[in-house]
Amino acid sequence: xxxxxxxxxxxxxxxxxxxxxxxxxxxxxxxxxxxxxxxxxxxxxxxxxxxxxxxxxxxxxxxxxxxxxxxxxxxxxxxxxxxxxxxxxxxxxxxxxxxxxxxxxxxxxxxxxxxxxxxxxxxxxxxxxxxxxxxxxxxxxxxxxxxxxxxxxxxxxxxxxxxxxxxxxxxxxxxxxxxxxxxxxxxxxxxxxxxxxxxxxxxxxxxxxxxxxxxxxxxxxxxxxxxxxxxxxxxxxxxxxxxxxxxxxxxxxxxxxxxxxxxxxxxxxxxxxxxxxxxxxxxxxxxxxxxxxxxxxxxxxxxxxxxxxxxxxxxxxxxxxxxxxxxxxxxxxxxxxxxxxxxxxxxxxxxxxxxxxxxxxxxxxxxxxxxxxxxxxxxxxxxxxxxxxxxxxxxxxxxxxxxxxxxxxxxxxxxxxxxxxxxxxxxxxxxxxxxxxxxxxxxxxxxxxxxxxxxxxxxxxxxxxxxxxxxxxxxxxxxxxxxxxxxxxxxxxxxxxxxxxxxxxxxxxxxxxxxxxxxxxxxxxxxxxxxxxxxxxxxxxxxxxxxxxxxxxxxxx
Amino acid sequence: xxxxxxxxxxxxxxxxxxxxxxxxxxxxxxxxxxxxxxxxxxxxxxxxxxxxxxxxxxxxxxxxxxxxxxxxxxxxxxxxxxxxxxxxxxxxxxxxxxxxxxxxxxxxxxxxxx
Numbered sequence: 001x002x003x004x005x006x007x008x009x010x011x012x013x014x015x016x017x018x019x020x021x022x023x024x025x026x027x028x029x030x031x032x033x034x035x036x037x038x039x040x041x042x043x044x045x046x047x048x049x050x051x052x053x054x055x056x057x058x059x060x061x062x063x064x065x066x067x068x069x070x071x072x073x074x075x076x077x078x079x080x081x082x083x084x085x086x087x088x089x090x091x092x093x094x095x096x097x098x099x100x101x102x103x104x105x106x107x108x109x110x111x112x113x114x115x116x117x118x119x120x121x122x123x124x125x126x127x128x129x130x131x132x133x134x135x136x137x138x139x140x141x142x143x144x145x146x147x148x149x150x151x152x153x154x155x156x157x158x159x160x161x162x163x164x165x166x167x168x169x170x171x172x173x174x175x176x177x178x179x180x181x182x183x184x185x186x187x188x189x190x191x192x193x194x195x196x197x198x199x200x201x202x203x204x205x206x207x208x209x210x211x212x213x214x215x216x217x218x219x220x221x222x223x224x225x226x227x228x229x230x231x232x233x234x235x236x237x238x239x240x241x242x243x244x245x246x247x248x249x250x251x252x253x254x255x256x257x258x259x260x261x262x263x264x265x266x267x268x269x270x271x272x273x274x275x276x277x278x279x280x281x282x283x284x285x286x287x288x289x290x291x292x293x294x295x296x297x298x299x300x301x302x303x304x305x306x307x308x309x310x311x312x313x314x315x316x317x318x319x320x321x322x323x324x325x326x327x328x329x330x331x332x333x334x335x336x337x338x339x340x341x342x343x344x345x346x347x348x349x350x351x352x353x354x355x356x357x358x359x360x361x362x363x364x365x366x367x368x369x370x371x372x373x374x375x376x377x378x379x380x381x382x383x384x385x386x387x388x389x390x391x392x393x394x395x396x397x398x399x400x401x402x403x404x405x406x407x408x409x410x411x412x413x414x415x416x417x418x419x420x421x422x423x424x425x426x427x428x429x430x431x432x433x434x435x436x437x438x439x440x441x442x443x444x445x446x447x448x449x450x451x452x453x454x455x456x457x458x459x460x461x462x463x464x465x466x467x468x469x470x471x472x473x474x475x476x477x478x479x480x481x482x483x484x485x486x487x488x489x490x491x492x493x494x495x496x497x498x499x500x501x502x503x504x505x506x507x508x509x510x511x512x513x514x515x516x517x518x519x520x521x522x523x524x525x526x527x528x529x530x531x532x533x534x535x536x537x538x539x540x541x542x543x544x545x546x547x548x549x550x551x552x553x554x555x556x557x
Numbered sequence: 558x559x560x561x562x563x564x565x566x567x568x569x570x571x572x573x574x575x576x577x578x579x580x581x582x583x584x585x586x587x588x589x590x591x592x593x594x595x596x597x598x599x600x601x602x603x604x605x606x607x608x609x610x611x612x613x614x615x616x617x618x619x620x621x622x623x624x625x626x627x628x629x630x631x632x633x634x635x636x637x638x639x640x641x642x643x644x645x646x647x648x649x650x651x652x653x654x655x656x657x658x659x660x661x662x663x664x665x666x667x668x669x670x671x
Contacts, residue, residue, distance in 0.1 A: 139636070143640070146640045150647065153651075157651065157654075161658075162655075166655055166666045169582070169648075172648050172651055173589070173664075176589050176644055177592070179640075179641070180589075180593060183596045183600060186633070187599060187600040187630065187633065190630065191603035196629070
């Protein structure tokens with residue numbers, strides 16, 4: 001049989017693309033058809049992602065090289081564009097799928113009816129996300145970033161209303177400017193090195209002539225700035241709370257991963273380009289990540305404390321989460337241990353799931369009259385709850401009994417994860433980071449201790465802020481309990497279930513993270529794997545030659 | 558030619574950033590346009606400046622790469638132009654919607670008290 005290229009790798013991009021395009025053909029009234037197509041597409045993508053994850057994990061038995069690649073158009077790297085799947089990208093693909101499914105189900109309950117083309121834009125967002133996680137080429141990364149941003153602009157405006165349009169306008173303006181920075185960075189790097197392939201760059205950086213180095217580093221800094229805007233680092237994050245607060249619930253639940261795309265790009269590039277093997281450039285940008293990350297955590301938890309509404313609070317938690325991971329990455333870049341990075345990845349996974357669940361909880365929780373609604377009345381205008389939602393037709397569907405209990409339990413689980421309290425996964429992630437920092441804290445004692453303090457403080461502030469809201473909603477409320485559809489609470493429970501799975505299977509997941517982290521710290525494997533990727537045509541030729549040789553040998557016998 | 562190009566990029570970028578920081582939405586969008594022109598020219602210049610050199614090499618035989626322009630930045634510019642064109646158009650729609658909803662063209666949706 002002819003060895004063909006591994007087409008499964010490109011499936012996470014193609015499935016949502018075709019599903020999204022197909023749904024554009026359908027009329028806006030055929031919602032159930034669109035829902036079925038979307039669900040099928042998301043499920044298929046998730047299955048492919050899990051299969052890719054299993055492969056990225058399993059192939060380590062074969063050798064040290066556990067990287068899959070897909071040469072587009074069968075052009076050999078570094079001339080062609082290449083898609084790369086390794087542990088980190090596989091993990092992010094699965095995370096995207098896991099977030100997309102609950103968000104989609106939640107949207108089916110009510111939100112998808114509030115505007116046009118929700119399902120298509122949702123699919124295009126998935127396509128952009130998956131593409132950004134898969135690509136091994138800087139310019140392709142830009143294209144996928146633009147794709148997911150374009151879809152996110154549409155989704156953020158979904159539902160309309162003054163607040164969304166204003167928040168969306170700021171979001172679009174910031175991201176357009178960020179994209180321009182990205183372009184400047186890419187072109188500077190191209191000018192300095194003559195390549196855009198990440199793997200090729202990783203090989204070139206250590207031996208780059210001194211004259212080109214400032215250009216390369218300036219380019220990397222520009223590009224990093226663009227990623228950091230997406231990741232919401234302080235002081236480039238003031239747009240984020242307003243935008244996340246304004247968006248519709250299922251949209252913001254999906255946006256929980258949007259900041260993580262920036263974090264992912266930083267993790268990927270910084271260790272490939274400026275890892276320990278990068279010679280003079282090693283560790284470039286580490287201080288910025290540490291200081292910026294810590295400033296973001298500080299800003300985030302102060303914001304949590306100062307917030308009047310749960311929406312704003314959750315948006316600031318997004319900042320805490322991405323700031324923590326960025327700072328941890330900075331420590332590892334400056335010579336920290338693998339354990340910190342592994343714990344940071346674990347934390348990234350669990351906090352993203354928890355924040356997504358929290359965003360889905362906000363709307364059902366604030367639906368009742370008393371409790372949080374009173375608190376929210378102050379910021380009701382700033383909260384995006386315009387009349388459109390209030391005089392929505394009465395819900396048809398199964399309302400669940402004991403609503404407050406279920407909501408309260410789900411909310412409690414989110415609080416535990418986000419504050420980093422035992423027994424849930426947030427605790428494990430934070431504990432791992434603290435342990436790692438304490439162990440090799442000697443290198444940068446001041447920074448390490450500051451970060452440790454901030455980690456604990458941010459957990460405390462999160463607890464304080466969320467418990468305050470929780471008490472007001474669940475204990476101090478007097479009115480009728482809110483009507484919540486089963487379709488709306490099921491996604492939240494599913495997300496909490498994933499967090500529980502992450503916690504109970506912590507040995508498996510943590511080991512996966514550790515291997516992922518150590519693979520990230522050895523960029524040579526990635527680079528050689530990609531550059532050595534065989535073309536399908538060559539492989540076919542080799543196979544034909546081998547077959548001919550075998551036939552000749554047989555005849556000679 | 559280098560001087561002219563760098564001056565043009567500098568003027569575009571400078572005016573773009575100035576306009577981007579202004580409070581009117583129309584100024585912001587013009588600023589973004591100017592800035593994207595500057596960036597596109599900048600990408601172009603990163604492929605080194607050549608005059609009258611084609612970017613596509615003929616098939617077969619010996620070709621001297623020095624006689625040809627670098628095709629990659631040209632392809633990048635093309636992509637960048639298309640993308641920024643589309644996103645600017647989208648931004649224009651949002652801008653008009655914001656104007657309609659808030660009744661003024663301030664980026665924050667309300668005039669600052671003087």
